[in-house]
């Protein structure tokens with residue numbers, strides 16, 4: 507395995523006087539690793555994301571990405587959320603291009619390299635099954651298609667770290683499983699580092715190398731579970747006994763957290 511890419515050393519964060527939202531987090535994520543965070547509502551999963559990407563600073567402890575302390579918003583990360591948040595006045599293609607207009611070093615090259623960037627966006631849209639929808643507006647797309655576009659937007663600037671906060675939470679079960687496979691294929695091809703926050707234990711077990719289970723507030727990591735299922739993983743795996751047993755075990759651990 508490669509060297510640690512994201513490290514948390516004794517990290518705690520208190521937003522206000524009500525006490526720590528997350529507490530004593532120690533972990534390291536390797537470059538190219540796919541990790542998932544699961545835990546009860548309010549345990550600090552989104553807070554963990556904000557610390558990783560520099561949207562919040564820890565109250566105590568240190569967060570490092572690629573060997574450097576995180577001191578402000580991280581340029582090498584891409585993000586997608588439960589709501590696709592596409593801009594309604596932009597076409598799908600222009601939504602995907604947006605980070606290249608904003609993020610350094612691309613923004614200074616945007617006009618000159620536009621054609622090349624459009625090529626990147628078209629290629630990515632094709633990979634996620636959106637070829638032919640480039641000129642459509644978000645309101646002309648289904649929820650699943652919007653989320654596909656949102657993932658393309660998160661990846662267009664070739665981030666080394668992809669942060670996904672419940673990205674498939676609002677989708678129906680079939681679309682969600684389709685998008686797991688889309689994400690799996692993108693990750694297999696490019697091997698960026700992924701931090702996925704989810705409430706869905708099947709999603710975590712299917713996609714991740716490592717699942718972290720967090721306690722109730724103040725959120726602490728109470729379990730680190732390596733997922734040993736061979737890759738590449740087929741969706742059929744999720745209907746087979748070893749996978750079902752694994753999800754049951756994770757569910758039991760979450761159950762313990764909730765009842766404590």
Ligand SMILES: Nc1ncnc2c1ncn2[C@@H]1O[C@H](COP(=O)(O)OP(=O)(O)OP(=O)(O)O)[C@@H](O)[C@H]1O
Nearest residue numbers: 521522527545546547548549550551552553554723
């Ligand atoms: N900006 C903020 N100011 C004050 N408290 C906050 C802020 N953001 C989050 N919190 C609190 O910190 C705790 C952790 O919140 P966070 O959103 O990280 O949890 P979560 O695990 O992502 O929740 P959910 O699963 O419901 O999305 C909660 O108690 C929340 O109320």
